[in-house]
Amino acid sequence: MKTARTPSLQLEKIRQKLHGTRGRTFWAGLEEVADEPDFREWLTAEFPAAAEVPQNGRREFLRLMAASFALAGLAGCSERSRADLAAPFVEQPEYLVPGVPRYYATATMFGGYAQPAIATSYDGRPTKLDGNAQHPIGSSASDVFTQAAILGLYDPDRSNIPLRDGVPATWADFQQAIASFRDHWKSQGGKGVHVLMGHTTSATLIRQWTQFLAEFPQAALYLFEPASDARGGPMHLHHDLSQCDVLVGIEDDVLGPGPQQVSNASAWSSRRGEERPGAERMRMYMAESTPSLTGSVADRRIPVDASRLPDIAAALASAIGVTGPGTVQLSAKEQAWVVAAARDLQQHAGRSLLTIGGQLPLEIQELAPLVNQKLGNAGATVRYSEPFIFMPQHASTIATLVGAMKAGEVDTLIVIDSNPAYSAPGELAFADAMGRVNKRIHFGYHADETGRLANWHLPLAHMLESWSDGRAVDGTVTLVQPVIEPFYNVISVHQALDMLLGVVDPDAATAVRLTWKDRLGDPLGPRWLDALDAGFISGTAVEMDTPFPAANTGTIVTQSLNNQLDIVFRPDPSVWDGRFGNIGWLQELPKPLTKITWDNVVLVSPALAERVVLANGDNVEIAVGNRTVIGPVWIMPGQASNTVTLFLGYGRKNGGHIAGDIGYNAYAVRPASNAWHAVGTLRRAKGEHRLASTQLHHRMDGFDLVREVTAARPALAKPPAQPSFYPEWGGTDVAWAMVIDLDLCIGCNACVTACTAENNVAIVGREQVAMGREMQWIRVDRYYTGDVEDPQSYFQPVPCMHCEKAPCEMGCPVNATVHSDEGVNQQVYNRCIGTRTCSSYCPYKVRRFNWYDYTGGDDPSTIAAHNPDVTVRARGVMEKCTYCIQRIQGAHATADKENRAIKNGEVVTACQQACPTKAIVFGNLNNADSEVAKRRQSGRHYALLEELGTRPRTTYLAQWKDEGEES
């Protein structure tokens, strides 16, 4: 005890000070006293851990009370183990009910954009992220990356301590070092200081950089975002798909993974699915070289080799009349597509949209605004704004940096949250060039490829542990507030910048508040608190009325392949540019179109596979110039015949124990001049690779698993009534059911990841998946029909069907799977003895078995990610979708306490919540107002395998099929 006075005496003083304050002011009051010497003394004596709280951090204090104590059990991560700082609550903090989750608005960063999120936190331990419905772009939906960010927080491989030349050091050491660096830099006016970072929209970071530049005017900045297809040029495009009658895409995966996926998909879904009076269902055209999610749901898709896409774009532009008549030769099929697309675009002028992917050459991309301008779509379906990704004039590219490093001009290289040693194009040989730099400083989440090369590797805090800000895709300033005290010895990126600026013991919260002081006034005033509460600063969306500047129609150069192949690069749908490689949920997530896990593949067309004689998994060598890479091949229906697709993000050397040494590194052959397209060759290489795919057959083989309706026949035939020997369920007010609209499913996997996060679904690893033992409770089946070169594609999410006449229930000898009165097919884990009869009998094969003890060996830190409301399953028991029974029971408890019935829409399953297109709805069948009951009345409604008489509670709405020409 450092104090002579008794703690209770001090506490009395504090109490007096707080007397008479309530609610928010109460906490503000606490904030005030927090800075009092008396209080701090008392705190030191009572809660040594809490005494470390920054002086004005009330949230940190609260969080620490809960979070750091809750996490006290985590294995020692930093110099000092947190375990010896743990202390139980002596008195229960007010308003903090153990086991009742709290929700905080925050955000994750993706490609520089803020992805607004609501974090669910149990006793100070965040366990789930979902979309922030209050946010101007937001809904409760989210994408796989946001869902999985929570596991990134608990990643045991995260860097947890500063490293000087690979040896653990302290932050004090670094601050000492930086002081001397700064003197040196100052003497040079910043010359020789080169800073590389990813894209950012953070005003705080920009402010700090500006400050840095002011101090070291000669310092150079480089921006590098390996998987960003942020369109070049001075404009930021804002698509409004909800206004679109006709969408024509050329290599633009607007619904695919990326920062805009959720907002685009959610707008798109308002124009698909149910027939609405007065609003046509959006018709979609897509020309693309490699299948994408957008292409998969397009009504008329045409595979075109990447080098020929400019021709298609030019022909379309010419057909619309924005350019002169083209000279390009198109095949009859391509011609027909262009004619149909052009006509549809024109017929729906003002309500149509042409999008051209950011992965095509800039002069091709510029055709889209021209066409949209001409058709009057600008301002309606597409709007333009000033770009708000930080791209100042003085910033240059990574190629310039490598040139400077090679020339020996770089004295200090500071890499912030980027991993160029891995993700820079291979021909730049970044790692070699980095060796010539005198002082190499790396701020990052992992001691990754770049971190290993650095003199100083400095661990950054996860977004959920940091204060920050950023702008969402509409420009709205979104605040990032920590939901947990960092449990490693890490700092936020703003603290990092402040350290470079010479601030001693910088504080991120202060930095962020300082940035918004002008706008929000008092850093702790009501406006700031309101913004924090909501997670964003309202009214900060960008002005979208910038007119598109007069176009320059550059000459379109058509490349000639000369018997070579188009090589296109794509970010991986699961691990993106590699940054999510160490997140098990994402590695085990079946990729939307191939259903491959734990690997990246080389996509080839069936025609090419036939020509080179390739089977799935055969190794092939891709050569671009004199650089080669070897990877396993996957024959992709719908791939353009001479296009080969390489996925980024794999082949890590120091990615962590999950990212490990899996897959091939596509960066090796990525050209520096063109990030997305190259010309090269492919040949069969030695050996083959066993790919772990969760779906071996993709052809629907004539079964009616996914059904279709057309405008001519908008309703399916009603199945005959099926009598049953068994009594009907019922007698309760509630009959839970789910209806999945297949016309809305884009196969994005958000539901799968959300379910994994919500239900503590185990990760089993590549070998187990290859054996057919993946554990995900909901899967998105992917089928295709028709010609393998140009197939029709389908997605079908399949959770448990919760059959009213469930074959599984009859099979279990010990009553471990039983039916609830409300129609939920329940699995009683602690009664299950593992006969697996239920799974044998299940016609939908939705049940998952714990073949081994998949959870017993979990890392202590990943255990912290578990949802405490859901049992973690042990070896030898069956599990499956429960309709998120914990949420149902939670709603029951709330309703019971309030002495009322469960309200319509009160229970939302995790998959439904995450779905950006609202394809999944869940609710009470007995309530005629519920969305489920309404959807069940649709003519498109059907049950999967209804002929079996299982009477599923999970049912489907048939997909619309666009048939032929518009009448």
Added chain:
Amino acid sequence: MSFASDAARPVLPPDQDLGDVTDQIARIPLHFPTRSRWLIALCLGFALFTLFLVSATVLFVRGVGVWGLNIPVNWAFAIHNYVWWLGIGHAGTLISALLLLMGRDWRNSLNRFAETMTLFAVVCAGLYPVLHLGRPWFLYWMFPYPSTMGVWPQFRSPLEWDIWAVLTYLTVSVIFWYIGLIPDLGAARDRARKRGWQVFFGVTSLGWRGSAIHWMRWRQCYRLIAALAVPLVVSVHSEVSLLFASSQIPGWHSTIFPPYFVLGAAFSGFAMVAIIAIAIRALFNLQNLVTDDHLDVLGKVLLATGFMTAYGYVFEIFDALYSSNVHDLQTLQDRFSGTYAWSYWGAVFFNFIVLQGLWWRSVRRTPWTFFTIATSVVIGMWLERYMILVTSLYRDFLVSSWGLYTASFWDWATYFGTIGVFLVPFLLIIRVFPVISIFETKEVLHEEHKEGSHAG
């Protein structure tokens, strides 16, 4: 089919004395003749038995994941070998009980080891449902014990019926086998010279004195148990088939399954009886008691049950075609030409093609040819059980969940291990108990002698 009713031809060569028969059979345990060959067989048995212990340990320690199972094929070797072993067991009861009730005397030379075989085949079968559980330590939850939680088993489940069927069958088989053994144990006791054997047989013969009242009681009891056992053969394997037939999985969901399984069980069982008969006959030089005529009639029975089993195959095809259900047709096609077509065509070849050799009398009466065909049938029936399990599960309704199954090392190890579990006690039993029913053989001989003297 039987030749016992054929008065012109005796079952056993009549030129044997009754006492010689007793001596000949009772000598086997008392003065064991073929020590070295028996020891080699026992060593092999023990090696396999050890393999079983190792694989069961690995299984219990690590979990059923050590097998090649997955979703969709989450039942394979364990259930498949369970059905196979149980099927083999059925012939013992059929031969003993059914033929006893029908008064077919030729069974008297075969019933003892057939019953012994049944016993240990059922034990092997019974091990599998325990091994295959995810949490075998909770096996007792299958029983309706008075749980404090008030939870009962689920009586609609075929697995629940299964455990009762198998346990009932095992109990009745043990009782039937032991009752049939008592008079012979008495005979062996009377001939035993060493104190140890005298005590052993004295205790196990339960004070058998061979008095007329003993015989009367014994006969009543034996026939009563036989009458109980016969319907059990039918019910147990019918029940086993319901494990599959009560699901909706294409290839399983069929009303033909109960008779199909019972006949297949009898088929494989008779094949196993033939294998053991030929082996024991050669091992202990019992050609005078297990005669070529015995092999001949066994061959005919095997041929007949083979055709009955084949009927099941034909009907399955017809069923699928007649229903024209797409999923049934898919499964049919998968069996004919899918990944596991080898198991289907293997079953057809080993069960029915090779079997056709039995049309020839000389093939039936030549031990090695008959032995080959019987072995083929046992392999064929093994393949058939595999085919029924795997070809139905690996591609069921939803194309997306189709998956492949490959048996792992531990699948095979467990399976070969159970052969050890079968062999070791079987070999020990034939070491210590009379392998052929002495008194029943003598009964046949006695009848023959009487008939011979009447005729003469």
